[in-house]
Amino acid sequence: MTDTNNQPPEGDAIPPELSHCGAVVxxxxxxxxxxxxxxxxxxxxxxxxxxxxxxRTMGRETMQAMLENxxxxxxxxxxxxxxxxxxx
Numbered sequence: 001m002t003d004t005n006n007q008p009p010e011g012d013a014i015p016p017e018l019s020h021c022g023a024v025v026x027x028x029x030x031x032x033x034x035x036x037x038x039x040x041x042x043x044x045x046x047x048x049x050x051x052x053x054x055x056r057t058m059g060r061e062t063m064q065a066m067l068e069n070x071x072x073x074x075x076x077x078x079x080x081x082x083x084x085x086x087x088x
Contacts (some may be wrong), residue, residue: 031041
């Protein structure tokens with residue numbers, strides 16, 4: 001996750017369509033958590049759906065680059081809950 005207190009520089013603003021998609025996904029997650037579905041099931045379903053969409057809409061190299069970027073974020077600790085607490 002990213003540090004919400006640290007907004008991107010003006011030239012790196014989040015595109016409106018990405019922000020909209022993120023808000024929809026956040027609401028879907030909130031709904032599923034409210035239904036007491038296990039977080040691992042929610043995450044697995046979202047990841048599986050995302051991978052399916054990526055595989056249908058982009059080349060293998062682009063998809064691999066996106067996944068490698070996500071892996072690097074995990075390895076760097078950027079997606080750990082403590083990351084947000086330290087940055088805040």
